[in-house]
Amino acid sequence: MAENDFDLQKLQEHNRNLEKIALEVAKNRPKEREKRGYISKDNYFLHNLAEKIAKIASKEFGQDISVDDVNLAPVPPKFTADIALRIPVLMKDIKAYNAELLPALQKALNSEKNDLGLTMVELVPPYLNLSLDFSVFGEEIIKSVVDLKNRYGENDDFKGKKVLIEYSSPNVAKSMHVGHLRTTIIGQVLSNVYEKCGYAVFRLNHLGDWGTQFGKVGVAYDLWKDERGELEGQENPVKYLAQLYADFNKEAKENEELNEKARNAFHALENNDVHMLSLWKKFYDCSLVEFEKMYKRMGVYFDSYLGESFYQDKMDKFIEEALEKNIAFKDGNAVVCDLTRNNPESKIPTFLLVKSDGATNYSTRDVAAFYYRKQYFKPDFAIYVVGSEQNLHLKQIFETVRQLGYQNGKEAVHVGFGQIKEGGKKISSRAGAGGLDDLLDFVVNEAYKNMKEEGRDFNEKELREIAEKVGIGALFYNDLQNAPAHNIDFDMERILSMKGKSGPYLQYSIVRGESILRKAGELADVKQINWQKADKLEKIEKDLLKKVAEFPAIIQTACKSCSPHHIAVYLNDLAQIFNHFHSVVHVIKSEGDLKEIRKYLVYISVQTLKNGLNMLNIPIPERM
RNA sequence: GCCCCCGUAGUUCAAUGGAUAGAACGACGGCCUCCUAAGCUGUAGAUACAGGUUCGAUUCCUGUCGGGGGUACCA
Numbered sequence: 001m002a003e004n005d006f007d008l009q010k011l012q013e014h015n016r017n018l019e020k021i022a023l024e025v026a027k028n029r030p031k032e033r034e035k036r037g038y039i040s041k042d043n044y045f046l047h048n049l050a051e052k053i054a055k056i057a058s059k060e061f062g063q064d065i066s067v068d069d070v071n072l073a074p075v076p077p078k079f080t081a082d083i084a085l086r087i088p089v090l091m092k093d094i095k096a097y098n099a100e101l102l103p104a105l106q107k108a109l110n111s112e113k114n115d116l117g118l119t120m121v122e123l124v125p126p127y128l129n130l131s132l133d134f135s136v137f138g139e140e141i142i143k144s145v146v147d148l149k150n151r152y153g154e155n156d157d158f159k160g161k162k163v164l165i166e167y168s169s170p171n172v173a174k175s176m177h178v179g180h181l182r183t184t185i186i187g188q189v190l191s192n193v194y195e196k197c198g199y200a201v202f203r204l205n206h207l208g209d210w211g212t213q214f215g216k217v218g219v220a221y222d223l224w225k226d227e228r229g230e231l232e233g234q235e236n237p238v239k240y241l242a243q244l245y246a247d248f249n250k251e252a253k254e255n256e257e258l259n260e261k262a263r264n265a266f267h268a269l270e271n272n273d274v275h276m277l278s279l280w281k282k283f284y285d286c287s288l289v290e291f292e293k294m295y296k297r298m299g300v301y302f303d304s305y306l307g308e309s310f311y312q313d314k315m316d317k318f319i320e321e322a323l324e325k326n327i328a329f330k331d332g333n334a335v336v337c338d339l340t341r342n343n344p345e346s347k348i349p350t351f352l353l354v355k356s357d358g359a360t361n362y363s364t365r366d367v368a369a370f371y372y373r374k375q376y377f378k379p380d381f382a383i384y385v386v387g388s389e390q391n392l393h394l395k396q397i398f399e400t401v402r403q404l405g406y407q408n409g410k411e412a413v414h415v416g417f418g419q420i421k422e423g424g425k426k427i428s429s430r431a432g433a434g435g436l437d438d439l440l441d442f443v444v445n446e447a448y449k450n451m452k453e454e455g456r457d458f459n460e461k462e463l464r465e466i467a468e469k470v471g472i473g474a475l476f477y478n479d480l481q482n483a484p485a486h487n488i489d490f491d492m493e494r495i496l497s498m499k500g501k502s503g504p505y506l507q508y509s510i511v512r513g514e515s516i517l518r519k520a521g522e523l524a525d526v527k528q529i530n531w532q533k534a535d536k537l538e539k540i541e542k543d544l545l546k547k548v549a550e551f552p553a554i555i556q557t558a559c560k561s562c563s564p565h566h567i568a569v570y571l572n573d574l575a576q577i578f579n580h581f582h583s584v585v586h587v588i589k590s591e592g593d594l595k596e597i598r599k600y601l602v603y604i605s606v607q608t609l610k611n612g613l614n615m616l617n618i619p620i621p622e623r624m
Numbered sequence: 625g626c627c628c629c630c631g632u633a634g635u636u637c638a639a640u641g642g643a644u645a646g647a648a649c650g651a652c653g654g655c656c657u658c659c660u661a662a663g664c665u666g667u668a669g670a671u672a673c674a675g676g677u678u679c680g681a682u683u684c685c686u687g688u689c690g691g692g693g694g695u696a697c698c699a
Contacts, residue, residue: 076643086642088679099679127643128680171699196641208699217697226699263697308699334697347627357699362699389693391628393633418629419692426692450662481648482637485629487692489636492647498662501648508662516659557640572647583655583664602659624662 006281008272012282015310022304026202026377029303030162038156044552045117045140046072052116053109057090060108061101065090072130074546081122086420088126099125127600134542138534138597141549143327143526145604151175153551153611157559158198165191165201168300169386171208172287172307173241175215177493178490179387180419184361185479185617187385188300189564190415192615197559202377206369207307209284211362216264217241218279219258220248237286239435242468266357270312280309291480294436298472299617311368315360318367318404319353327403333358339399351396364366366397371406381411383562388416388485415562418487444471446496447504450624469619471502476618501572503618506609509575511624512582513606515598520588523603524596533593540581541601548604549573551612564616571612578605 018580041047050070057065071089075081087102102123109121109128122129145152167187170176185205221231221244234240252258269276288305295301319335322328328337336355339346353364373379384394394414401412419426431454448467451458458466478495482488498504517523537545550570558566587598613620 071640071642073640073642078644084643089640089644124643131636169699210699212698336696349627349694350696352696357697359697362697363696365699387693388629390699392694393630393699416629422694447662454662456660484635487630491636494636497649499649500662502662504662505648508660512660512663519659561640566637569647572638577649578667579663582659586658588659623660 004278005274006279007097010281011277011309012313015460016308018304018306020558022306023376025303029202030160030200033195033198038159039148039151039154041155041157041552044549045144045146046136046549046553049116052112053085056108056112057105058320060105061091063093065093069093075129079124079129081120081310082132082542083126083130085130086126087128089149089467102126102128120575123134125391132542132546134534134545135531137549138545139526139529141532141545142597142600142604145548145607146526146600149189149607150611150614152607153555153615154196154198156198157556158194161195161380162378163199163201163605164204164206164373164377164382166196166206166383167385168295168302169206169208169307170287171213171293173213173238173283174208174245174287175238175242176291178420178439181475181479182435182484183385183387183418183486184295184298184300185476186415186417186484186564188298188382188617189567189615190383190385190562192553192617193559193564193567196555196615199381200597202304202378202379203302204373205302205305205307207305208309209280209287209311210269210312210365212262212266212359213245214269214280214283215262215264216248216252216275217245217283218265218269218276219261220244221279231282235474238290241283257486263357263359267357270359273439282623284309297440297468298476299619306369308362308365311365311372312360314368314372315364318371319364321404322353322400325404327400328353332356337363337396337400338395339403342403342501343399346399348399349392350394351393362394363396363400366393367404368399370397370401370412371404374406378489379411382413384414386414388418390414391416415484417484420484420490421487422490425518440472440475442492443475444468445497447471447474449497450498452467456624462623466621466624469621470498470504470507470624473507473613473618474498475503476616477503477506477568480564480616483565483570485508504582504624506571506575506613506618507621507624509578510584510609510613510620511603511622513578513609514622516582516587516602517606520595520599520602523599526600529596529600530593531597535599536594537597537601538581538585540577540584541598542575543583544577544601544605547577548608555615566611567615571609571616574605575609576610578609581605 050067050072053070054065054067069090069092071086073084073086075084102125106121106123106128109116111119113119115132118130119133120131165187168180168184170180191201191203224244231237231240245297248258265276269280322337323335326341327339328335334352334356336350337353339348351363352361354382355361372544373382386394398412444467447470448463451463451467474495479488554570558564585598587602590598610620
């Protein structure tokens, strides 16, 4: 065996190392999370208000009303009130909505209005419209942001729980392209959000580092390395490999023998053939270097890279068990999984656990991975951020493990997401749409050009740094503003315009806010401010306070629905209100307590926008 | 064929069963002697179609039409 050869023993060592890292994190993460501490919802005015209303309503109706049923909503502009309480939702567990019960509740709330921080409770069936006492509300909201700072918005809903999030999972020996953007961003952002809601988060990159594609690339490499050069000398090894893969597929269309060779090669890999294993390791190593470069640029990180190859020796057990439990049957060398045998209701189509050549496929590895994770990481909840074209596949996996007895409830979910389209078609070649790296460069360059054209007063180094943040922000926001399930339209022109509803819009709002704070001087001591003056604030300023107060609830919604776009949309609304405020109220020219309160309005807006962008993994330039 | 997802202004997207369906881009106007105009602001413009459930439906159910995806030896 040559010195550089990679054999079974070395593969096992490689896997043990990966495993060690993963187990270490699994062990320590809950402690780390605990140590970081939790933010109680008692810090939030609207939460407290809802609790108090629940208590009063429970007493009034003689039955327990849950806080979750206290539905507080914005009020349409034609009313002067600030918050609407939706009564039918409040009553949903008691009885059918009954308008006759409203006056009594209104009276009860009115008699407690001082304690609730309200000035008035009006009856507009089926709503009770609440008017806030801004001298109380303003102080409370500002205090909570000042106290919690970069942790404003967090909650402890899932204190003590563990979540495992699988995302990104690119294929080794292929370039990352725009198609990987969604799983990577959505997964990273969900990780961020879950952590803010109290979870100990385990971030997992289920690398596509095993499978027939290795046979293909391996065969292609051996076939063409003499004319194309060895991998070691390549300037961009991953592009080189990706090209091999593409060319192989093209050739194989004409020549079925090649596919046969590739299958044999993968089979050899699964049987620990030293040559194939050595190639595998080479491809693996250079791909990982490339991936990590990309992740670093995007601010994305993982706790573990336990990929498909890790499970190559952990699959036999399930195949046997599936056969024993009559979930699967043999067909020659193949093992076919038929989930309708034990559960005719499922109507799930059959699929292979073992191919007719004896090799495994991704279903086999996903089942093994599920079991392994459950056994060693013990998550309370697992999220698979995988494209919705794999809906059926994941349905099959979840049902298989259920029938094998590994899973009881809804502890694993698939967060599917739509594809990135360009003019209704699957994205192909336009500017920058090839590799992800090129795409990032392209967007960053545009941000750079924008600043040059506007004659911004920055030196070259600053320009580059800012452009990097603005470009990436534009790209991320474009993705995150969409509901995950929908296909999204990749309109390069719109991303590059960086105007209107966009990442740069949010960044710009922060930058302008920060600028005011720099010029306005130190913030006054919160205790020294006469909060009665908050009543004199303009309508837009009261709107701003109300919007900031909504932030914690938005985080909860995003978490519970696995939908980061709620945060993206909210931040845009907040920035709009802030910018409107910015244009009609001159903070620095204001005087006395009103000026101090306004400085705080800027401060809490900036802080909330920052907290939101951090969660969305969108970088924040100090100036732009 | 069967299964899943989607259908909202000209375009791209929002809207936990609730009040007058919100934005952005594009179009046509207005605002820089004032905290960064990547900003603010005015006007025009939408729930595919037909039924049903509900006090109330863009949202839930059924059907039709349209778009996307999947449908065992790629992942």
